[in-house]
Amino acid sequence: MTSFSAPAPALSAIKIDITPIPTTSPVLPTKTLATPINSIHTHIIAQSFADRIFITVTQLNKFGCLYQATTSASPSALDHDPVEASGSDLPPPLASTSVSKLVGSEPSPAYTALYQLYVAQIASIVKRGAGGDARPIIVSLALKPSEGKGSAEGDWDDEGDLLLLTSEDERTRFIAVMEAVQKCRVW
Numbered sequence: 001m002t003s004f005s006a007p008a009p010a011l012s013a014i015k016i017d018i019t020p021i022p023t024t025s026p027v028l029p030t031k032t033l034a035t036p037i038n039s040i041h042t043h044i045i046a047q048s049f050a051d052r053i054f055i056t057v058t059q060l061n062k063f064g065c066l067y068q069a070t071t072s073a074s075p076s077a078l079d080h081d082p083v084e085a086s087g088s089d090l091p092p093p094l095a096s097t098s099v100s101k102l103v104g105s106e107p108s109p110a111y112t113a114l115y116q117l118y119v120a121q122i123a124s125i126v127k128r129g130a131g132g133d134a135r136p137i138i139v140s141l142a143l144k145p146s147e148g149k150g151s152a153e154g155d156w157d158d159e160g161d162l163l164l165l166t167s168e169d170e171r172t173r174f175i176a177v178m179e180a181v182q183k184c185r186v187w
Contacts, residue, residue, distance in 0.1 A: 031184040037176040038169055040144050044177070046184035049135075053187050055122055056140040057177055064142025065104035065115055069123035071097045072134070090178050091128040093120045102138070107145040110164045115141050117165075118174070122181055130187040146170065 029048040034041065037059070045056040058064065071094050097120045106112050119139045126137050146164060164170060 029186040031186050033180050033184050035176075035180055037180070038173050042177065042180065044180045044184050046181070046186045048186040052135045052138055053126055053130075053133075054138045054140070055126075055181060055184070057118070057122075057181070058140070058142040059144040060142040062142055063104075063140045065106055065140070066102040067099055067115070067119045067139045067141070068102055069097055069099050069119050069137045069139060071123050071127045071137075089182070090121065090175070091124045093117075093124045094127060097123050099123070107143075111143070111145070114165060114170070115143075118143075118177065121174075121178055125178060125181055126187050129182075129185055133187060135187075143173070 031046045033044045035044075036042065040059045042057070042059050043061070045054075047054045056063065099116050099119045106115050118141055119137075122139050123137050127133070146167065146169065
């Protein structure tokens with residue numbers, strides 16, 4: 001038979017204060033968008049933490065490679081009007097962006113440069129929209145590999161890299177992903 005004793009007097013004197021969070025303000029600002037891009041279901045999630053911004057872009061329903069981008073832009077770079085210069089709504093990537101891989105691996109070697117381009121462009125979008133916000137941006141990328149391009153390990157060469165980076169399908173996907181990220185603004 002098990003017996004229980006009364007709690008020690010010191011423990012019963014602990015006072016716990018509970019501060020309710022107003023239901024009108026989100027605990028963690030989050031925006032989500034699901035859209036087909038090149039006929040592939042793509043899910044974008046943007047979350048704003050106190051010390052960083054987290055953006056997930058997935059076509060595989062999982063986290064892929066995690067990158068961190070830090071950008072220290074001069075005010076003149078943020079004042080630049082990208083529409084005048086390129087005819088696009090995307091801001092130009094900032095030269096001061098530093099991209100580092102935190103964990104994960106790309107589907108093939110050709111995707112290394114492509115993923116870094118995605119991260120640098122997302123960092124530019126966030127920095128331009130957030131002004132003086134110095135928080136680093138964490139980006140998770142899990143993009144579906146292009147059909148028939150480097151599916152087996154070692155199938156890639158310099159020509160395969162160039163074809164991936166310059167293909168019209170990849171350009172379309174890149175622009176569509178960036179437009180979706182702009183719609184998920186939490187910064």
